[in-house]
Ligand SMILES: Nc1ncnc2c1ncn2[C@@H]1O[C@H](COP(=O)(O)OP(=O)(O)OP(=O)(O)O)[C@@H](O)[C@H]1O
């Protein structure tokens with residue numbers, strides 16, 4: 001029997017009430033949700049049901065009004081903004097419907113940006129960003145700006161960027177929402193490849209039933225709570241994992257995650273020197 005995976009995210013009776021002057025808008029009303037390490041979960045539900053609000057809480061972009069959120073056992077629901085920013089930068093990768101790439105930067109520079117914030121040395125940043133773009137089949141578009149790329153290509157840059165700091169969790173809020181179905185399918189193939197081959201935990205919001213069935217589990221939200229859970233159709237074939245067009249996603253460069261537990265006063269540069277002396 002397969003070994004039970006540990007829980008990576010646990011939302012416990014999470015409430016989020018937005019205050020609009022005198023009016024209170026309860027977006028989440030005691031949401032309970034558990035996600036196992038390495039799971040691919042889709043979240044569906046009508047507009048205004050709290051999907052993006054839940055993603056913002058999981059992604060350390062906001063904190064709940066009440067309730068707790070555990071990431072890898074750590075309660076993140078009461079952390080300061082700077083602690084949340086640290087966790088967000090290292091442990092969560094984001095993919096948005098609008099791609100959210102910086103228009104003045106090339107694809108390569110967009111992918112390098114989150115690594116800059118984590119203090120990775122320039123040569124490592126370039127090597128890793130090139131590798132990540134190669135992984136999403138964009139090796140020939142690295143020096144293009146977003147305006148020179150198609151929607152599907154921009155979303156693949158965003159996928160590469162979400163992996164910049166090798167996060168455990170990828171949050172995708174309607175990643176195919178702005179794409180035609182064929183391009184959306186390619187983006188989904190890459191997301192599933194990340195889940196299966198890189199063992200990333202993926203939480204994806206979508207309005208599209210076919211897209212949702214790429215996940216192992218679909219959670220339906222309504223009025224800020226889960227009202228139904230179903231299994232996804234796991235057997236959808238993924239052409240990226242069918243032999244022909246496989247591009248190895250294994251990292252050429254050292255994963256930032258390996259350096260995570262290093263004391264803060266030792267930079268990657270110093271650590272590299274230490275390594276090369278061995
Ligand atoms: N910053 C905010 N201030 C006030 N109310 C908000 C804010 N963000 C969301 N809301 C409200 O909270 C509720 C849930 O919004 P949310 O964006 O989570 O819905 P959603 O399920 O993602 O919808 P959609 O499918 O349209 O993206 C809505 O009623 C919305 O109007």
Ligand SMILES: [Mg+2]
Nearest residue numbers: 051052053173
């Ligand atoms: Mg939304």
